Amino acid sequence: MSYLRISDTVVETYRIVHYEQTNFLNRLHGGDMLFFLVETGMLSATKVAKGTSLLASLDDVVFKKPVKLGDIIRVRAETVYIGNTSLEVEINAFNQNEEVVSAYATYVKVDDLLRPVPVGVKIVEENEEEKRKIEEIKKRRESKLSKIADRQKMRFRTEDITEGIRYKISNVIHVSPELTYDGKIMSAGKLLKLMDDIGGVVCFNYIGYNNSTDYTSGAVVTVAVKGLTFYSPIRLNDIITIRAGLIYVGNTSADVIINVIREDMKGLKEHVATAYFTYVRIDKEGKPIKMPKYIPVTDREKNLYEEALLRRGLRK
Incomplete structure (x- = not known):
């Protein structure tokens, strides 16, 4: 040693x-x-x-x-x-x-x-x-x-975790060589960027971002990431599905759950990672502004909302 x-x-x-x-x-x-x-x-x-x-x-x-x-x-x-x-x-x-x-x-x-x-x-x-x-x-x-004591079980949980969430989006990506470290394994940094981007899209859709030059709807910026655990590596030529859903909205911030599933060339699917990204809405001066009011409607949304309150220390 x-x-x-x-x-x-x-x-x-x-x-x-x-x-x-x-x-x-x-x-x-x-x-x-x-x-x-x-x-x-x-x-x-x-x-x-x-x-x-x-x-x-x-x-x-x-x-x-x-x-x-x-x-x-x-x-x-x-x-x-x-x-x-x-x-x-x-x-x-x-x-x-x-x-x-x-x-x-x-x-x-x-x-x-x-x-x-x-x-x-x-x-x-x-x-x-x-x-x-x-x-x-x-x-x-x-x-x-x-x-994460049940890491092995989590590896095979490939269901759509955004089922029952109204504000959501998914993206499918082929893992090409430029996304890998060495032509074999996908770069974790590049995966995180893809996850952050799709989480941002969910928030943009929620606030009604209109892609105009006056930015009347404001924009969102990333302020935190929590709970990211990897259960399976992503390999060259895998197909990854990244799903993101809005689970909490506060005064100026919002939480998005983001999940990644890999599928290899033989059709085997594995759970790669799940994390919580937090974004803040800002105006064109970069100052935080209020989010549109959010009320969880579905049972899934209500459960995830309560979990978010616990995670944020707003519930005991």
Whole structure:
């Protein structure tokens, strides 16, 4: 068994925000930021594991400040804790040394057949601050593991989770080489961007976005991602179906449940991931504005609405 300090695991990457990555306010799209985050996190995990490391979960993604066209973004990732086959990575994005996004991700080291294999490395703390951080990650990890104890069952839950939701949309995509890391496995970052885009479309449809130049209906921006867990990797030539449905609307924000199903060339279907994306409606000045009033109507909508209240801490 070998040992590393947290400082040994740090990876930093830099990105310039280009025009095609921005919205009408010249702000960076949330999906592009998610891509930056998970790709940098993967570099830290791969550096530590010395082998292929795939994203297993992403949680507590919080967008704190907008990023604009031409900004230079520094993304910092460090592996804070290592289990048997998994690595817990803390990821932060900065603009001029001001933190703009924070996230926690879990990666799993896999072999050529995509089976989990031992990492063979442990993290040692150097001071009380690092000891505290590691203890927090352990608690976070234990809580997460308790929620995904039925991972194998979840892998084969391929039903349409947006059934019974009125405001929904789905998209079908062929996994071509440009969507993969290595011509074999789909990039988690590119998948997250696709998920974020379709969630945004659901919100745009709900607020009545008319694609006009005056933006009278406003627009939406991503502010958080929660509960993203991967149950199956996506491979080259798979067909993926991404479904998104509106499940909660507050004063200025909305939650969208987004689900991904893969189907291989033989017709085998597997559940890839499900997550909750939160968007905020803004005006042309970038200020939050009220969402249209939402009342859950169907039984499915009512159940998901109550779950959203619990997740947001608005119900006990």
